[in-house]
Amino acid sequence: HxxxxxxxxxxxxxxxxxxxxxxxxxxxxxxxxxxxxxxxxxxxxxxxxxxxxxxxxxxxxxxxxxxxxxxxxxxxxxxxxxxxxxxxxxxxxxxxxxxxxxxxxxxxxxxxxxxxxxxxxxxxxxxxxxxxxxxxxxxTDAVTHMTQAGDRLRSGLDAAAKKHGLSLRQTGPVSMPMVLFDGDAEFKLANAFCSAALREGAYFHPRHNMFLSAAHTAKDIDLALQAADAGMAAAAQVA
Structure with missing residues (x-):
């Protein structure tokens, strides 16, 4: 190997x-x-x-x-x-x-x-x-569409994390987001974030990369980021 x-x-x-x-x-x-x-x-x-x-x-x-x-x-x-x-x-x-x-x-x-x-x-x-x-x-040039959506999501998640005093690591292709929190070895922050975001209508995974698709619209990304803000607030309470 x-x-x-x-x-x-x-x-x-x-x-x-x-x-x-x-x-x-x-x-x-x-x-x-x-x-x-x-x-x-x-x-x-x-x-x-x-x-x-x-x-x-x-x-x-x-x-x-x-x-x-x-x-x-x-x-x-x-x-x-x-x-x-x-x-x-x-x-x-x-x-x-x-x-x-x-x-x-x-x-x-x-x-x-x-x-x-x-x-x-x-x-x-x-x-x-x-x-x-x-x-x-x-x-439809779907790869470009997914990349642009991924860029918006990544920058929005970074902004939401900073707003709530959290530090993120976003890695991999932007069209396949992987979001991890610094200092979160047991995924307590990630679980709090994902649970709160889910209650607001957006599904994020606490420890697996996710997938954007050509069907995701600008409105979808906006809604995901609104839910992410609630998720970050919940994670900040755990930190």
């Missing part, structure tokens, strides 16, 4: 695998629960590409959680790195049950030599939902 964003650790893992290296599998960004999220550095992503290419191994990005929220071409596309294989699900069909592996011609050809089957492969509803979802995301 290797540590995320640690080039030396990645190089050591590849060297240890030697000729047995089949692939390097990595998430689109580090999104462990209950900890600060970590976006990949360009140096890390590009070194992963260099190492796998040199070893004739596959670079595989798990884009199940982040797919279609950072870039429609894949979450590492803005870094100038295209993996050999990418795994997608969640957003690909807007909630309908579907997962897909996208890859280069070399690996698509290899897949044709392996017999696999599935119980729900021929379900037309999820396939139709995926086509409609991807078309809508592309035609």
């Amino acid at each position: 290797f540590d995320y964003n640690d080039v030396a650790s990645l190089e050591a893992a590849v060297e240890q695998a030697g000729n047995d290296l089949a692939a390097v599998v990595v998430t689109a960004f580090r999104h462990d629960i209950a900890r600060d999220q970590e976006l990949p550095t360009a140096a890390f992503a590009k070194r992963a590409r260099e190492l796998t290419t040199a070893a004739d191994a596959a670079l595989i990005v798990d884009d199940v959680r982040a797919g279609f929220r950072i870039d429609l071409a894949g979450s590492w596309e803005p870094l100038g790195v295209r993996p050999d294989l990418s795994a997608f699900s969640k957003a690909i069909a807007n909630g309908y049950p579907l997962a897909a592996i996208a890859g280069t011609d070399r690996f698509r050809e290899a897949a044709t030599k392996v017999y696999v089957t599935g119980s729900f492969w021929y379900g037309a509803v999820a396939m139709a939902a995926a086509i409609a979802t991807i078309s809508t995301l592309r035609d």
